Amino acid sequence: MHQYNVIIIGGGAAGFFAAINTAEMNPNLKVAILEKAKEGLQKVKVSGGGRCNVTHAEFIPQELVLNYPRGKKELLGPFHQFMTGDTIEWFETRGVELKIEDDGRMFPVSNSSQTIIDCFLNEVKKHDVEVIYSSGVKSIAKNDDIWELQTSDVTYYTEKVVLATGSSSKMWDIVEGLGHKIIKPVPSLFTFNVRDKRIKNIPGVVAQDVEVKVLGTHLESQGPLLVTHVGFSAPAILKLSAFGALELAKRDYRFQIEINFIKLDFENCLEQLKTLKQDLAKKTIFKFSQFGLPKRLWQQLVLASDVKETLTWADMNKNQLEALSTQLTKAVFDVDGKSTFKEEFVTAGGVDLKEVNFKTFESRLYRNLYFAGEILNIDAVTGGFNFQNAWTGAFLVSKSIGNS
Known part of the structure; x- marks a missing residue:
């Protein structure tokens, strides 16, 4: 027995x-x-x-x-x-x-x-x-x-x-x-699937300290952000996936996130960009990363601001400065689905x-x-x-x- x-x-x-x-x-x-x-x-x-x-x-x-x-x-x-x-x-x-x-x-x-x-x-x-x-x-x-x-x-x-x-x-x-x-x-623990030309060619890039919000909710987190071949991962995303598990399931994992890559608000960032316009007037914007961002990420955000690779800081107009400030402090990405985080389900x-x-x-x-x-x-x-x-x-x- x-x-x-x-x-x-x-x-x-x-x-x-x-x-x-x-x-x-x-x-x-x-x-x-x-x-x-x-x-x-x-x-x-x-x-x-x-x-x-x-x-x-x-x-x-x-x-x-x-x-x-x-x-x-x-x-x-x-x-x-x-x-x-x-x-x-x-x-x-x-x-x-x-x-x-x-x-x-x-x-x-x-x-x-x-x-x-x-x-x-x-x-x-x-x-x-x-x-x-x-x-x-x-x-x-x-x-x-x-x-x-x-x-x-x-x-x-x-x-x-x-x-x-x-x-x-x-x-x-x-x-x-x-x-x-x-x-x-x-x-409860998953990465976000994102198809966006800003991150398409930069998998492996890590922004060390960002703020991420799920638009239309109270969900937000901060921490490192990893660009993957299918979207975003790392603690900033995984915290959102855990604390937002029920809410994101209701949305069938289709929603928008807003990322602040430099943890400055739009106005403060814009002022710093204006200062850079004066201090780095002859330098090419695309070539030299600012705010401690990885170079490849910086370059994609610059291009998304309708700034050409050859443009110098002195040639930046008001609209371009504001567009770059937006990309740096409140870039919006469409999430369309999720992926399992490594093997951990x-x-x-x-x-x-x-x-x-x-x-x-x-x-x-x-x-x-x-x-x-x-x-x-x-x-x-x-x-x-x-x-x-x-x-x-x-x-x-x-x-x-x-x-x-």
């Missing part, structure tokens, strides 16, 4: 973390992970371009929660229980040293996600956690105090169930069948947060049913924040189960 004290469904980051900590806190519990794929931890493997962005170097709970468009209020208490510093200590005590990069992202010193995977595989072996692959759960039912989990060929029985299946539509359907409300999922949506006790991450509808990670209606901007949600939720689940 396939009977356990605890079964974690989902062999991803949250699932392994929950299993390891549960078994460590209470060695008397028989713990298993059911994973539908032939191997687990696939999202860990591709995270951060194969380096695994474990967490982010933000150590104040009130500041950390600001990176979660959904889950901000609910995660504040949990982050006081298990925080970034706890994550760092957890990995370091198991031989995995982390490093902080300039933008705050944290990676293993090895720069390889395999380091994290090996750590987890060693820990489940050490704590006698059984990992059962190719075991997709088809149904979940509760009979008295025992949960019955049905796969294609085996029925498992357990006292406690942890759902850590990430953005799984099949598992959301099962959870909905149990009576939980599921917030319809929409993509994140969604807004999942189990309604009102139906979860965030002291333990236990269901408010069923005793001994727990949730961890992205199966919940929680998501974050890029930078290690989604993993931190997974570690925190999984740890508090383990604490609740291990001490019960």
